[in-house]
Amino acid sequence: MSAWEDWKQPNEANKAFAVLKELHINSCPRLTGDLPINLPSLTLLVIRDCKKLISSLPTTSALRVFNIDNCGNLKFPSRVYQFNQTLTSLYLHNSFDSLELLSLDIFPNLKSLDVSGCKNLKAITISGKMRLRPPILDSLCSLSISNCPKLVSFPTEGFFAPKLLFLSIDNCEELKSLPPKMDHHMPSLIELQLWRCPQIQPIETWPTDLRSVSIRNCGQLVARQLEWKQSNPIDFTDLSASQAFTVKSEDCFSTITSSTLVSDRKALSSSSQK
Known part of the structure; x- marks a missing residue:
């Protein structure tokens, strides 16, 4: 639907979409707006490759999956409280160009967060009311952030x-530190x-159950960790400042020694040259 520019809604639009559970809009480069607003039963929203879309996003109190890809003109919903209690998966890829701050604790039941581009x-961040103590994200299992240059x-x-269980940070050139007290x-x-x-x-202190580190x-990180004096579950003493190493083990991370790390790195280097 490359020529679609506007969603013309009938007068009875609210009733027409009252039971709609999933909405997918893909590759509509001319679409600008007037999406249905009141979708009370919507649980999954996917919008991809709609670069001109500037419409307000549908409101729903049942949304579980929010997936927006390549929609730079969209503005992140200011009234997220309408679905923040139900949301479990949030994917933001190359979208919401005006977004500068993202508060984690407004999505208390979020299981997966993937932010890229x-x-x-x-x-x-965390919202103002939670600043006196770290928020508890009881459900979060996967956190991935990539290609966010600022x-x-x-x-x-x-x-x-x-x-x-999984934390990935990739290509964030200005980021200087990870969340504190990870252990x-x-x-x-x-x-x-x-x-x-x-x-x-x-x-400072590595999580002790880590099985895979890349x-x-x-x-x-590598150069200064070599100089770190505090005892850590991983010993960097024998690592050269190559700025690239990978550690993978089926055993508990705390049992990995510096000699194991060096042998792993040599094995990886040899395999990559084959």
Whole structure:
């Protein structure tokens, strides 16, 4: 529907879509607006490749999956309270160019957050009422942030994510630190990926249940971690400042020694040359 420019709604539009559960809009480069507003039963919303879309997004109190891709002119909903209690999956890719701050704690039941290509996003924050203590994100299992060139920080007080299993940060050139106290705040974390974040500083205490760690092109992290004096579950003493290494083990992360890391790196290097 490459020529579709506007959604013409009948007078009885509210009744017509009262039971609609899923809405997919794909590859409509001329579509600008007038999407249905009141969709009380909507649980899944997917909009992709609609670069001119500026319409307000539908409101619903049942939404579980919110997936927006390549829709830069859209504005992030200001009235997210209308669906924040039900949302479990939030995917924002190359969209919402005006978005500068994203508050985690307004989505208490969120299980998966994937943010990529939000070119003006500056900070992952928490709402004002929660600033006296770290928020608890009881449901969050996966957090991925990539290609956000202006992202500078996470909440300084951190956040509790007791069920978080996967954390990936990629190509965020201005980001200088990860959430603090990861060992206490993310006790279930088993996979960590840090790629192309040249300014990230050393991690004071690593989550002890990590099984897979991948760090690539994070110059400050590797160089300064080598000088870190505090005891860590991982010993960086024998690692060279190559700015790229990968650790994978089926055993508990705390049992991995520096010699194991070096042998893993040599094996990976040899396999990559074959």
